[in-house]
Amino acid sequence: MALKTLPEIVAETKSALHCLTPERAKELMGKDSGVLVIDVREPDEVANKRPANTINIPRGVLEMKITEHTTDPDQTILLHCATGGRAALAAASLEHMGFRNVSVIDCSADELIAHLGDG
Structure with a gap:
């Protein structure tokens, strides 16, 4: 059996998750102030650019x-x-922990900043 590549693992994982556009994420955030938006990048990445109203918890x-x-x-x-x-991968892990309302904002950090603003 051949090992799976990271892109294969990510694609397989995403296919089982709920993925959102940045537009839909912004809409949800506008309707529910309790939405947690978590940036799973490393702190040095977040220091350079961070979408507004996000929490940084590295993967x-x-x-x-x-x-x-x-x-x-x-x-x-x-x-x-x-x-x-x-x-x-983070969403799959949270679902495994028992969280039931987890979604991935499926875009680049730059694209999300364009929609949410810079934090």
Whole structure:
């Protein structure tokens, strides 16, 4: 059996997730002030450019840090990263933990900043 490549893993993971456009994410954020928008990029990436109204929890510590922000399994959580790959893997992990309302904002960080503004 051949090993899967990262792009294959990400594509397979995304196919099982709810993915949003940045327009739809902005609309959800406007309707519900309790939406958590989590940027799973590394702190040095976020320091250079950060979408407005996002929380930075790097992918590598998400499972350990998410409960500092919510323990509600029905909390609306939107995840994003630089290109969508880490966000997809992070979303699958949160679903595995028991969160039921998790979506990936499937776009680049630059595109999300264009829609939400720079934070």
